Amino acid sequence: MTVNNGVTPGFTLHTGCVFSGKTEALIKELNETPYKKYEYLLIRPASEKKKTQNQVTTHSGMVLIADPIQQASDVLYRDLSKFQIIAFDAMQFFDIGIVDVVRKLVRDGKRVIGTGINLTWEEKPFGSMPLLLTYATSIETHMAVCSVCGEGNASRSQRIVDSTEEMLIGNNYHEARCVEHYVTD
Secondary structure, eight states: OOBTTTBOOEEEEEEESTTSSHHHHHHHHHHSTTTTTSOEEEEEETTSOOSOTTEEEOTTSOEEEOEEESSGGGGGGSOOTTOSEEEESOGGGSOTTHHHHHHHHHHTTOEEEEEEESBOTTSSBOTTHHHHHHHOSEEEEEOBOOTTTOOSOBOEEEEOSSOOOSOOOSTTSEEEEOTTTOOOO
16 A cells, blocks of 8 residues: 555664664665655654754764654644654653554554664663554664674663663663673662
8 A cells, every 4th residue: 555645654663772773774764765755754752851852863963853742642733744754763752652643643644764772771671662563564673882892783771870760861871782791780
């Protein structure tokens, strides 16, 4: 089924640990063929406090304008008629309503592309990510370079500060680690 000016409805989810290139892959996907010619709306969670609330940035310096929203359902109250693609960064930080929002957007003929960390620093499923993974029509799992051994097989987010807060944003709180060098205690 191809609708919405040539875009095939579906949901691509880029997942992995911190520093694995998920957001970079999202930005490249939006700016390169085949999606370059389509209008898109990029959404980020307002709860993810960053220096610039209206941008999505990568660790390599890529930047795109993004709309911060409080609740996942907020996107449904916007006029989405001119957008063929709806993209979400950091989906793990959205409320559980993100699952129904994605399903509705796809049923309405939109192409949805998202990013999200699949496991918390405690190696538990992160937010709505397990459900989002089940509804994705395409899953891209990204690996990072392990901060201990330097191998490109890091799949865990190691917290390196003494804090139990769920949401710590920034480069100084986590490292990418392979399974061998991930410390559980």
